[in-house]
Amino acid sequence: MAQEIYIPTYKKVFEEAGNQVLFMFRFFRNIFRFDFEWNEMIRQCYMIGYKSFPLVAITGFIVGFVMTLQAEPTMKEFGAESYIPRMVAVSLIREICPVIIALICAGKMASGIGAELGSMKVTEQVEAMEVSGGNPIQYLVVTRILACVFMVPLLTIAAEALGLMGSYAGVNITGHVSTTLFFNKAFTSVSFGDLIPSFVKTIFFGFAIGFVGCYKGYNSDRGTESVGIAANSAVVSASLWIIVIDGIAVQLTNALGY
Amino acid sequence: MSNTTKSKIKGGEQEAVIKINGLAKSFGANEVLKDINLELHKEENLVILGKSGTGKSVTIKCIVGLLTQDKGNVTVFDEEVDKLSEDDLKALRIRIGFLFQSGALYDSMTVRENLEFPLRRVLKLKDKNDIDKRIEEILEGVGLPDAIDKMPSELSGGMRKRIGLARTMILKPEIMLYDEPTTGLDPITSKEISELIQSMKKNYHVSSIIITHDIACAKITADRMLVMDSGKIIAEGSFDELENSKEKLVNSFFK
Numbered sequence: 475m476a477q478e479i480y481i482p483t484y485k486k487v488f489e490e491a492g493n494q495v496l497f498m499f500r501f502f503r504n505i506f507r508f509d510f511e512w513n514e515m516i517r518q519c520y521m522i523g524y525k526s527f528p529l530v531a532i533t534g535f536i537v538g539f540v541m542t543l544q545a546e547p548t549m550k551e552f553g554a555e556s557y558i559p560r561m562v563a564v565s566l567i568r569e570i571c572p573v574i575i576a577l578i579c580a581g582k583m584a585s586g587i588g589a590e591l592g593s594m595k596v597t598e599q600v601e602a603m604e605v606s607g608g609n610p611i612q613y614l615v616v617t618r619i620l621a622c623v624f625m626v627p628l629l630t631i632a633a634e635a636l637g638l639m640g641s642y643a644g645v646n647i648t649g650h651v652s653t654t655l656f657f658n659k660a661f662t663s664v665s666f667g668d669l670i671p672s673f674v675k676t677i678f679f680g681f682a683i684g685f686v687g688c689y690k691g692y693n694s695d696r697g698t699e700s701v702g703i704a705a706n707s708a709v710v711s712a713s714l715w716i717i718v719i720d721g722i723a724v725q726l727t728n729a730l731g732y
Numbered sequence: 733m734s735n736t737t738k739s740k741i742k743g744g745e746q747e748a749v750i751k752i753n754g755l756a757k758s759f760g761a762n763e764v765l766k767d768i769n770l771e772l773h774k775e776e777n778l779v780i781l782g783k784s785g786t787g788k789s790v791t792i793k794c795i796v797g798l799l800t801q802d803k804g805n806v807t808v809f810d811e812e813v814d815k816l817s818e819d820d821l822k823a824l825r826i827r828i829g830f831l832f833q834s835g836a837l838y839d840s841m842t843v844r845e846n847l848e849f850p851l852r853r854v855l856k857l858k859d860k861n862d863i864d865k866r867i868e869e870i871l872e873g874v875g876l877p878d879a880i881d882k883m884p885s886e887l888s889g890g891m892r893k894r895i896g897l898a899r900t901m902i903l904k905p906e907i908m909l910y911d912e913p914t915t916g917l918d919p920i921t922s923k924e925i926s927e928l929i930q931s932m933k934k935n936y937h938v939s940s941i942i943i944t945h946d947i948a949c950a951k952i953t954a955d956r957m958l959v960m961d962s963g964k965i966i967a968e969g970s971f972d973e974l975e976n977s978k979e980k981l982v983n984s985f986f987k
Contacts, residue, residue: 602836607826
């Protein structure tokens, strides 16, 4: 009878970290084979990106709208209502939209990918692909991670635009500000120094969402319960990674003077 | 022609396409395979019979390198599976077909796309006419030409297994591994699938290992049979030999 080996928790943490590094290595190695299926990647961009647009659009609009309504009384107290478009634009573009949209995408995309790959694993579809000589990492993982890397920044830009429209709507509930004046004030306060770091970090957010979703789904155990676990842990881990990446990004942009 | 090992079986010389020696595999404390020794000969249907959980599926997963053994060696076409590089293993897997218990169809693709997948991704075929011709041929072969544009969710259990078999056979493998091909099917569909396995051998000259606990399937398909219990092979012979076995467990399968 084989002896059951007891592995201490700290070793399991290292084992998990090692597995994630190996999985990432397999992902990058497959990217540079330039053999991925474009049709599947476009399908994933549609499934992951386009189908998330309504949720992201509503969220972006409401965030801008609510921020404006919340800020207005305080700004009025200081006689600084005219700074609302600037304040909202900078906050939305630099921090709020990238992080909130990434967290929403983590909830929708990472869980979706985790559950899809997890159920493919349970129903032996991943193994079937592997034994037929196909490359499941290339077909299932590379396409989904790249789709997230492309779509999360685009969705964030869309949410920022709609957030500014929401803010414009919020400003016009109590007073009247013309469209030209509002967007003129908003855009004059935003520089490339605000846009670039924000855009770059959304690429990393997209990577984290796709990678964690794929890793959790691809490595899920057998049984229907594990599909739920894969989806759930994908959301939790991806959200955590987004917060960590954001913290690092803020430190970096401050250090670089943006 | 494959470069295969020649071994003496029952006085005659037969080519062994798969050789397994001293195979052992454990999952934690659970010792699934203890000491498995078997050979699959060219153009032979070898049926492995056994209760659930005796290690039948683990054995064939070791053959295609989906699982790595703890001890022993698995040789396919004279190549040790666990010593192959990733590219060599991929090349070997193209020569081995694997039919999963559920059929394992890609459920986001239609039947046509399921069959196109190995042609485009593995054989790298680009010519649409050639691909369509192969798909139509193989669907005729499994008796489901009208299922071409259906989604897997629209197919019955038996149809899924036929399409799964078609997807595997479209690569023209030299060895087929069937993991419980008739489980969960009614007796009529089971008989059809068993006859299909026989016709695959006849038409495509494949060597097959059929994992099952369905005696009716074994009777139709088996050239030779092994019985597994608790990770070991406990009996070997033809269907008739095992049917008349004095061994209690072996005999219980035939009652």
